[in-house]
Amino acid sequence: MKSPGTRAAYHHGNLVEELIAATIALIEEKGVDAVSVREAAKRAGVSPAAPFRHFANKTALMTAVAEQAMGRLTLSVQQELEATGDADPVEGLRAIARGYLAWALANPTHFEVIASRTLIDFHGSPKLTGETEAIRLVMLDLIARGQAGGRISPALDPDALMLSARAFIYGLCRMWIDGHFTEWHVEKPAGQAMAEAVDLFIDMIGGRQATGRAGA
Amino acid sequence: MKSPGTRAAYHHGNLVEELIAATIALIEEKGVDAVSVREAAKRAGVSPAAPFRHFANKTALMTAVAEQAMGRLTLSVQQELEATGDADPVEGLRAIARGYLAWALANPTHFEVIASRTLIDFHGSPKLTGETEAIRLVMLDLIARGQAGGRISPALDPDALMLSARAFIYGLCRMWIDGHFTEWHVEKPAGQAMAEAVDLFIDMIGGRQATGRAGA
DNA sequence: TCTCCCATGTAAGCACTGATTACATTGAAT
DNA sequence: ATTCAATGTAATCAGTGCTTACATGGGAGA
Known part of the structure; x- marks a missing residue:
């Protein structure tokens, strides 16, 4: 150098x-x-x-940090997605949720930077908006394929389902970084509780009402 | 004076x-x-x-603001809850979700204060933790009654369902205050999209796969 | 009614922040 | 070798949370 x-x-x-x-x-x-x-x-x-x-300012510096972190986040999601293959679209959605959650739990502060809209200029960064949009499109495709293949009820509006899924996983991550689990009063650890919630949510999308695969 | x-x-x-x-x-x-x-x-x-x-410090001042706001939030939820009666537990959950979301949309900055864990000392305020816990218990009761009455599948773990519901509605509100809807590219307005997502989620809990009641 | 105390206010200032302006230094193109 | 634009520094500004020492006066006890 x-x-x-x-x-x-x-x-x-x-x-x-x-x-x-x-x-x-x-x-x-x-x-x-x-x-x-x-x-x-x-x-x-x-x-x-x-x-x-x-x-230009502190925000620009933090945005650069966010862009770097976002790269790792999407990588985590993609890896989890590729590991499952594309046989079952619902399992693809589950993989995305898991990859997203796992990265957020492992990198809470970095996720906080990405999620923030006061520390960074999210909309001013093509990388941040682009990668977010990319994940969104992948999910939308999975939903469409799931409905075409009878794996997801066609009665569910794709946009509403999409928004529900995004809000759910985003809420889970934010609850974590916002400290909503600090006095977690249930017996099981927070990470496991979140994993079970993810499985329950995905199972609801897939039509099943709780299978036995909730643990890991 | x-x-x-x-x-x-x-x-x-x-x-x-x-x-x-x-x-x-x-x-x-x-x-x-x-x-x-x-x-x-x-x-x-x-x-x-x-x-x-x-x-004592700025945080204490903001916490006092949050406590006042929290009072109005729980009021909004309670009013929505009482308006529906307690005939159907699932509708009770829907009412809570709607009351919570409606207040957050109407008072985004106040919700931001309540949800923050850096501006306020959430865990140091009995009022904030207490009212949050109170809503949690009401929801837990609704879930239990829903399962007892066959309205909610008993196969769903109550704790996981509870966490899912909380994460979902919290995520929706945070997406709003975090500005995730600023470049909302779908045709319908964000508020309506969120309302439909709420109905879809509640309907999934209730076992139905999308009824026709998604619009208000 | 007088006195005194202490809750509640002020004045001054510390350490820190993000940001700007004017100036200094340099590596590379001409 | 000269020039110049990129990139660094020094000095400084206005604003922040917070603390310490001092000023004020309302209300309780004599």
Whole structure:
């Protein structure tokens, strides 16, 4: 990257990526709200004003972080989706839900950044809107194939079903990052409870009323 | 309270309530993130340090706002619930979902405050945790009665069903306040789409696969 | 009625934030 | 070698949450 061992150059070289990395580290350590561009700049060994050469404002920096995180989220979903094959559309929906939930549970702070509409400029990022839309289209296709194959009742309106599924999984993830499970009073751990809820929801879509596959 | 008509006394009288009112007005005008205790103090005609005599910190002030809002939310839910009677437990669940959603749509910023876990100290407020738990118990009771009366399949695990319902409605509301409907590309308005999603979800719980009652 | 106390207000200021402006430094194209 | 645009710094601004020391005055006890 730059001459090693000697002093750092006046021009940093790849400040952009280093700032993103520093911000991510900052998020992991002290939480999303504790992020400041000054601190990120300090960690990158640069003046407080330097970041503003590369990011118009704090929101732009956080949006860059969100874009990187979104890449990993969609990857998680795709991997889960490919692992199940495309034999049964309902199982495809289940795979998406699981991949999405699993990533959110494993990366709560990053999910918080992606889901936020105050920290980032979601609609100003083609990557964020594009990948969100892509998942939406995959789900819509699965629903259509499920109804064509008799696996999902054709009486269910695809758009309403789509919205229900999105709201359900998004709500589950947000309940988690919003701390709705901190005093979880049920016996089983929150993660398992969520997994069971996902299976119940998918089973309801598939017409079944609770099969035995709720655990893992 | 104090001599009317003349100048305000050195001691304000009811600063607490006036600060809460000022904060609410501030939220309505400029949004949740634009709230500052200095501005609230200025609107109450008081020094920037005065609020800290009554609220330990900004979080405490916002929590007080949240408690007031929560009172109105539960009221909305209860009214919707009483309006339907308790003949059909599934319709009771539908009423709760509608009351909850309607209030959130009508008071997005207040809902944002309640749902937040960074602006307020949710778990430190008996009122907030208590009223949330109360709604949870009402729903649990409705589910139990629904299963006892054959209205809801007994094969569905009550806890998983409960969590699914909560996640679903919470997700719907959060999608709204998080701005996931700003570029709503479907023909029908977002409010109607959400109402239809609610009906679809409740109908799935009730065993039916989409009746004709989706429109209001 | 007088006194004193303490709840409630103010003034001043600390440490921090996001952001801007003017200036300094540099690597690369001409 | 010169020039110049990109990229860094220094200094500074207005605003934030919050704290400390001091001012005020309403109400209880004498």
